[in-house]
Amino acid sequence: MFEYEYPRAALAVDCVVFGLDETDLKVLLIQRKLAPFQHAWALPGGFVRLDEELDAAARRELEEEAGVSDVYLEQLYTVGTLGRDPRERVVTVAYYALAKLSDHRIRAATDAMGVGWFSLDDLPKLAFDHREIVEHAVLRLRGKVRYAPIGFELLPPRFSLTQLQKLYEMVLGTGLDKRNFRKKMLAMDLLVETDEVEQGVRHRAARLYRFDRRKYDRLTKQGFEFAM
Amino acid sequence: MFEYEYPRAALAVDCVVFGLDETDLKVLLIQRKLAPFQHAWALPGGFVRLDEELDAAARRELEEEAGVSDVYLEQLYTVGTLGRDPRERVVTVAYYALAKLSDHRIRAATDAMGVGWFSLDDLPKLAFDHREIVEHAVLRLRGKVRYAPIGFELLPPRFSLTQLQKLYEMVLGTGLDKRNFRKKMLAMDLLVETDEVEQGVRHRAARLYRFDRRKYDRLTKQGFEFAM
Numbered sequence A, B: 001m002f003e004y005e006y007p008r009a010a011l012a013v014d015c016v017v018f019g020l021d022e023t024d025l026k027v028l029l030i031q032r033k034l035a036p037f038q039h040a041w042a043l044p045g046g047f048v049r050l051d052e053e054l055d056a057a058a059r060r061e062l063e064e065e066a067g068v069s070d071v072y073l074e075q076l077y078t079v080g081t082l083g084r085d086p087r088e089r090v091v092t093v094a095y096y097a098l099a100k101l102s103d104h105r106i107r108a109a110t111d112a113m114g115v116g117w118f119s120l121d122d123l124p125k126l127a128f129d130h131r132e133i134v135e136h137a138v139l140r141l142r143g144k145v146r147y148a149p150i151g152f153e154l155l156p157p158r159f160s161l162t163q164l165q166k167l168y169e170m171v172l173g174t175g176l177d178k179r180n181f182r183k184k185m186l187a188m189d190l191l192v193e194t195d196e197v198e199q200g201v202r203h204r205a206a207r208l209y210r211f212d213r214r215k216y217d218r219l220t221k222q223g224f225e226f227a228m
Helices: A054-066 A130-144 A161-172 A178-187 A213-222 B054-066 B130-144 B161-172 B178-187 B213-222
Strands: A010-020 A025-032 A045-047 A074-079 A090-100 A112-119 A191-197 A207-211 B010-020 B025-032 B045-047 B074-079 B090-100 B112-119 B191-197 B207-211
Touching (some): A025 A054, A074 B074, A161 A178, A161 A207, B025 B054, B045 B054, B130 B161, B161 B207
Antiparallel strands (some): A010 A025, A025 A112, A074 A090, A191 A207, B010 B025, B010 B045, B025 B112, B191 B207
């Protein structure tokens, strides 16, 4: 095996896992036990093994450091800024994922002090350039709802249009007009009306919908039609 | 300086530079002088230096290997598949860019056999997994025209709507309805009508337009409005 003879950067992965609860969009952080940035909060992540795929490294670190498995990770971008790690040159491949908070019982790994979900508008000081990575991930997610459906991983199997709108509002960080939202959403032909209505609510029970999975997958793959 | 004691992957960059001429979308390739994949065509690229930013490495390789400078490179994604390089573990950060063919006088570097622009539907056999990287870049570019303006780097300062439509058709790889295209394009309020008309054409000379640069930049940054 031929090896290049020059000093090499270390290669890492970092994961931005967004979680949704009833009120807002949160991000999963772990608290570092060791220096550098000892005791600071940081994205779960770590070094890629020489015989390991990048995606596999991200999944492994997420499981090891925060006890989270079974999330669908997508590559975000790669950051290699000089000096981003005080120790040496570290290039990190950032990933992001959406998760339902209630599905994941997180736990701090032995090499972490803590683990938790933080609201985006109330993040603690983060280690390294992790705050920038989180901001980049938020922009990507907000961009993405413009051309791909979201919600499948985040909503219960049957949901009301109000729940769906709430989800979009949390992701976009802004209120949306109810009538307009419903009109556009139904026009996409992505939702299937079910026979069921909300249970145990005091107001008038709303109709429940589900995603048309085939349509959802197709739109995810192709993106929305470019209307030209 | 603290160094992790384990074998490390080599870190590389590769560039997919798309060029437009009058007829189609082309991609810039160089021909490898040395093994592996000796004499095969490949994307311009190479190893990142330890003290070099990723973007700078991509720009340097493009200049060194193909004589191309001054293109706006965007990060595409990072590929680290095991076995993608027969020599050892190489993780590559792929970039892509749009260029006007006529602006770039390409030249093969001393360590390349050749350099050239190839039509996407007539690519030679490519080294490594470079064909996959090209395909990924095409999908990204096609996806991108759905939510960001294109054309500034590719069209002359003043252009007809036919030229603009041709550009979209080449990028999307499909014909578009003329009336519909114009209607949508003008509705975006991105174009400014000029006093000029086409010169030296035999048919009726068409009105020339230019981009509203401020609007263009804003749309590039924010993406198109998500109509909700």
